[in-house]
Amino acid sequence: KPLQAKLLEPILIIGQDFLNELDIRVRVAGGGSVSRIYAIRQAIAKSVVAYVQKYVDEARKKELKDRLLHYDRNLLVADPRRCEPKKFGGRGARARFQKSYR
Numbered sequence: 001k002p003l004q005a006k007l008l009e010p011i012l013i014i015g016q017d018f019l020n021e022l023d024i025r026v027r028v029a030g031g032g033s034v035s036r037i038y039a040i041r042q043a044i045a046k047s048v049v050a051y052v053q054k055y056v057d058e059a060r061k062k063e064l065k066d067r068l069l070h071y072d073r074n075l076l077v078a079d080p081r082r083c084e085p086k087k088f089g090g091r092g093a094r095a096r097f098q099k100s101y102r
Contacts, residue, residue, distance in 0.1 A: 045075040
């Protein structure tokens with residue numbers, strides 16, 4: 001568990017006293033172990049912000065969101081990069097087969 005500290009980051013930023021009244025369960029499917037940890041930490045951060053917006057107040061939500069964004073933007077904003085699909089005429093997405101003149 002070398003990335004356990006990464007998993008606890010949103011909990012430490014939000015504060016244990018606030019999270020004691022919440023019951024958090026996260027289910028993750030697909031990806032590797034590192035991407036799962038990043039998905040879990042993002043899910044915790046986003047769900048707590050949504051909870052605060054719905055059940056607490058807007059000012060507390062803005063303060064919490066600013067704190068999370070200041071620490072790490074990936075806690076609230078997903079990384080849009082995906083694997084580019086393979087095309088015809090080559091081995092991969094951009095690589096082409098070598099051209100022979102003779």
